[in-house]
Amino acid sequence: MPDFSLLHTLADGFQKKLGDLVAGAIWVGAGLASKYVWDIITQWRVSRRQAKQSHPLYLADKQISLDIAADRACVWAGAAHVSIYQFSNGQYFTNGDSIQKISMVGEATESNLVGRWRLASQNLPTSAFPYLMRALQAGHTWLYRDECEDYELNRLLRERGYASAVAVLLQGQKGTWLGLLIVSWGEGYFTDAHLNLRLLENHRRACAYILANP
Secondary structure (H helix, E strand, O other): OOOOHHHHHHHHHHHEEEEHHHHHHHHHHHHHHHHHHHHHHHHHHHHHHHHHOOOOHHHHHHHHHHHHHHHHHHHHHOEEEEEEEEEEOOOOOOOOEEEOEEEEEEEEOOOOOOOOOOOOOOOHHHHHOHHHHHHHHOOOOEEEOOOOHHHHHHHHHHHHOOOOOEEEEEEEHHHHHHEEEEEOOOOOOOOOOOOHHHHHHHHHHHHHHHHHOO
16 A cells, blocks of 8 residues: 555645744734724824814913913013023925924013014024024023124024023923023023022923923
């Protein structure tokens, strides 16, 4: 009688290999399906968040929160003016460098006699303030009229009537640069010794929280 054991062995091996291939295909298919579903969910979340962040009522509420935060810092510091700025992007040079800008998104003054500059402070290129950007790595830096290394900063301080100002970096998760809190005085030469830095940190955190959270 012929010996079919070799054929049986080959058939068993083929069936096992086929089973492994089918199982692998099922796992790959399941993985692709899971990724497809996850991509749909992620896109839905992005679209939902964008819709929320574009709604007039959402923008109005956030604007009110920013102005209240600026006003609280202004009263606490006894300052003439407080502004909150936010970084923005979206344009690039042909070599890929960002054309980063910064815009005033919150503002408060000590009285109606102090000028407001929000509309005049939109889409300012950060390239006009390179020394300020470098100094912000320390967390905050002091600015004095006609003593800044950035020409535009000196011009703005003169134009707006500020003698001293402190610029505080606002950061989000993982150290992301969100914007600036700038507290300005019309007279006087202020330094760290004139402010409670612990309370300044509280105002920094409050402003950063508003900018970071939708």
